[in-house]
Amino acid sequence: MSAPRTREAALRRRALRAASYLLLSAVGLTMLVPFAWMVSTSLKAPAQAIEFPLRWVPSEPLTVQLDGETRKVARVIGEDATRVAVLRYSPEGAHVRVISPASAAGEERLVAESQLETVRRAHLHWENYGEAWRARGVRVREAFFGLVSQVDGFLVFYLNSIIVSICVTIGTVFTSSLAAFAFARMRFPGRDQIFLGYLATLMVPAIVIMLPVYALLSQLRMTNSYTALILPVMFSAYGTFLLRQFFLTIPQELEDAAVLDGASPFAVYRFIILPLSKPALATLTTFVFLHSWNDFLWPLMVVDRLALKTLPIGLAHFQDSYTTEYHLLMAASVIVMVPVLIVFMLGQRYFVRGIALSGMKG
Amino acid sequence: MARPASPRLDTGRSRRRQAWLRALPFLLPNLLGFLVFTFLPVLACFALSTTDYRLATITSLRELRESVDFVGLGNFVRLLGWHSEGGRLVANDVEFWRYLGNTLFLMLGLPLSIAGSFLLALLLNQRLRGITIFRTIYFLPTVSSAVAVCIVWKWILHQQPNEIGLLNGFLMSLGVPHPPNWLGSLVWAKPAFIIMTLWATVGGYNCVLYLAGLQGVPQELYEAAELDGAGAWARLRHITWPMLSPTTFFVVTMSIIAGFQGSFLFTAAFLMTGGGPAGATTTLMLYIYNYAISWHQLGYAATIACVLFVMVFGFTLINWRYGQRLVHYA
Numbered sequence: 001m002s003a004p005r006t007r008e009a010a011l012r013r014r015a016l017r018a019a020s021y022l023l024l025s026a027v028g029l030t031m032l033v034p035f036a037w038m039v040s041t042s043l044k045a046p047a048q049a050i051e052f053p054l055r056w057v058p059s060e061p062l063t064v065q066l067d068g069e070t071r072k073v074a075r076v077i078g079e080d081a082t083r084v085a086v087l088r089y090s091p092e093g094a095h096v097r098v099i100s101p102a103s104a105a106g107e108e109r110l111v112a113e114s115q116l117e118t119v120r121r122a123h124l125h126w127e128n129y130g131e132a133w134r135a136r137g138v139r140v141r142e143a144f145f146g147l148v149s150q151v152d153g154f155l156v157f158y159l160n161s162i163i164v165s166i167c168v169t170i171g172t173v174f175t176s177s178l179a180a181f182a183f184a185r186m187r188f189p190g191r192d193q194i195f196l197g198y199l200a201t202l203m204v205p206a207i208v209i210m211l212p213v214y215a216l217l218s219q220l221r222m223t224n225s226y227t228a229l230i231l232p233v234m235f236s237a238y239g240t241f242l243l244r245q246f247f248l249t250i251p252q253e254l255e256d257a258a259v260l261d262g263a264s265p266f267a268v269y270r271f272i273i274l275p276l277s278k279p280a281l282a283t284l285t286t287f288v289f290l291h292s293w294n295d296f297l298w299p300l301m302v303v304d305r306l307a308l309k310t311l312p313i314g315l316a317h318f319q320d321s322y323t324t325e326y327h328l329l330m331a332a333s334v335i336v337m338v339p340v341l342i343v344f345m346l347g348q349r350y351f352v353r354g355i356a357l358s359g360m361k362g
Numbered sequence: 363m364a365r366p367a368s369p370r371l372d373t374g375r376s377r378r379r380q381a382w383l384r385a386l387p388f389l390l391p392n393l394l395g396f397l398v399f400t401f402l403p404v405l406a407c408f409a410l411s412t413t414d415y416r417l418a419t420i421t422s423l424r425e426l427r428e429s430v431d432f433v434g435l436g437n438f439v440r441l442l443g444w445h446s447e448g449g450r451l452v453a454n455d456v457e458f459w460r461y462l463g464n465t466l467f468l469m470l471g472l473p474l475s476i477a478g479s480f481l482l483a484l485l486l487n488q489r490l491r492g493i494t495i496f497r498t499i500y501f502l503p504t505v506s507s508a509v510a511v512c513i514v515w516k517w518i519l520h521q522q523p524n525e526i527g528l529l530n531g532f533l534m535s536l537g538v539p540h541p542p543n544w545l546g547s548l549v550w551a552k553p554a555f556i557i558m559t560l561w562a563t564v565g566g567y568n569c570v571l572y573l574a575g576l577q578g579v580p581q582e583l584y585e586a587a588e589l590d591g592a593g594a595w596a597r598l599r600h601i602t603w604p605m606l607s608p609t610t611f612f613v614v615t616m617s618i619i620a621g622f623q624g625s626f627l628f629t630a631a632f633l634m635t636g637g638g639p640a641g642a643t644t645t646l647m648l649y650i651y652n653y654a655i656s657w658h659q660l661g662y663a664a665t666i667a668c669v670l671f672v673m674v675f676g677f678t679l680i681n682w683r684y685g686q687r688l689v690h691y692a
Contacts, residue, residue, distance in 0.1 A: 179392035235395025
């Protein structure tokens with residue numbers, strides 16, 4: 001190839017790269033805007049939250065104390081160094097007193113209102129988070145079988161979410177890995193038929209399964225319990241499927257060698273298959289944990305006692321009581337969202353791989 | 363094969379039983395849970411749909427038997443049937459058809475979302491510095507709590523006489539004098555939901571699936587095509603797209619199944635609009651939820667759920683039968 005052509009190609013590649021970055025950033029920004037707006041609103045004072053025009057940085061008009069009264073500070077347009085305190089407005093304009101520069105301080109003037117611009121100062125209302133956390137509307141009278149009483153709602157929601165998610169995750173990974181071991185590494189009559197039954201349910205809309213289970217739990221008076229939140233979600237067909245696919249890829253020779261040495265099936269499962277399946281187990285763990293943490297419909301159906309609510313339905317309840325207090329709503333949303341994002345950042349690799357894995361077999 | 367006949371005749375059966383006994387401890391915990399909480403409920407849902415089962419405080423099994431009536435296909439007639447009213451044919455359950463329409467309408471964003479995911483995956487598949495940061499950002503809505511996301515979007519789409527949400531503030535700064543009251547408008551509520559879903563899904567699962575697919579396309583194909591003088595478009599059209607058709611097939615199938623269920627849209631409707639205005643954002647999922655939980659008519663709710671299931675199943679079959687033809691397997 002001739003030199004000019006390669007140079008042209010390099011140039012084109014660079015242009016393509018720049019365009020890619022531009023596009024990626026534009027989309028990325030769009031993705032982030034709602035989150036940024038959430039954080040921004042969560043740090044505003046109630047009046048500022050609904051203020052128009054919209055401001056990204058939470059700020060408030062700067063005020064000074066003059067003769068025992070609170071006055072707004074303004075800037076006179078055209079006189080950059082001048083700061084004035086607004087005393088009062090009248091039809092002729094605004095009566096102001098100069099507060100800086102020092103040389104003119106104390107001087108009173110009459111300025112057209114249009115010449116004044118309110119001075120604002122950034123002010124982040126971190127206390128919104130405390131207020132949301134302690135919100136009266138979600139105060140729990142008694143929780144955890146009477147162990148605690150009169151506690152902040154979000155503390156209870158957090159603990160409930162942690163309890164439920166951890167139990168569901170451990171239960172799913174444990175039972176799924178055992179069953180997946182049987183499906184992938186053992187031979188027994190009817191194995192493939194049973195597995196097909198598992199596969200078939202993957203396509204069934206979740207609500208079809210939820211309704212009868214809900215009816216059963218209601219009839220047994222078991223709604224509003226941790227059992228209802230945890231037990232029915234613990235036997236994931238998806239988890240069994242995912243792990244089986246992975247277990248199938250582990251070479252048979254390793255197992256055969258162990259069996260020759262007299263290893264029991266459980267020993268093979270525990271000391272060969274599980275250690276070799278760490279990536280798949282990590283994937284399933286992240287998947288199940290995040291799913292359980294964010295699950296909305298099932299907890300919504302089986303729990304209506306405040307003391308048993310998990311974070312998503314707790315937040316929904318909070319929204320019911322604080323419909324218009326956007327600064328608190330946003331603070332509560334941030335409170336709910338942050339731990340998930342941390343878990344995601346930590347387990348991102350496994351999470352993404354899990355999606356790819358499940359897609360490959362489709 | 364050439365083994366001498368076993369002296370015991372039942373060897374085969376006992377071996378089989380032994381195999382079962384060996385597998386059982388592994389299988390049992392999951393299988394039992396699966397049967398009780400997944401498999402049997404599917405059958406139970408169909409059984410429920412033939413009854414007028416209502417949730418009430420029933421204390422004994424006898425009371426339960428007495429209070430529940432078998433109605434055969436009555437629920438299905440009530441749901442899907444038509445009757446004549448003054449010479450005109452009217453659906454028995456007008457709302458069902460309307461909410462089915464809503465559900466399908468809200469799925470109109472799917473092609474856009476899938477195309478967007480594909481394009482993003484193409485962009486993300488380049489060796490650029492900082493690309494993982496973009497991947498993470500695009501995936502954020504997927505891992506975020508849907509409740510929190512919906513609350514923020516409600517605030518973004520907000521429009522009250524003296525309160526203007528972020529989106530409309532932005533539109534007004536662009537010079538749109540009267541931007542719509544998104545969530546309060548019969549016309550705009552559904553498009554608002556579509557926009558929101560697009561935001562939530564475009565960088566999510568589908569994008570990751572495409573990305574994985576792209577990384578599986580052999581590089582030699584591109585090199586060979588380049589030698590033959592194929593431009594970027596030709597390579598995309600004749601290599602990338604056909605090589606990714608299995609992924610597209612999977613993505614489309616799963617998206618439509620998910621679209622019928624619309625769990626994100628359920629959350630959105632539940633928290634942002636309550637299904638309104640005037641039912642404009644009520645999906646089938648919300649309709650089922652309302653019958654089951656708000657109105658305690660579990661029998662009828664199960665009927666709608668079964669119909670939803672049959673629709674999903676039918677669609678999947680059709681897709682399997684005809685969609686597969688478009689898939690190019692390398």
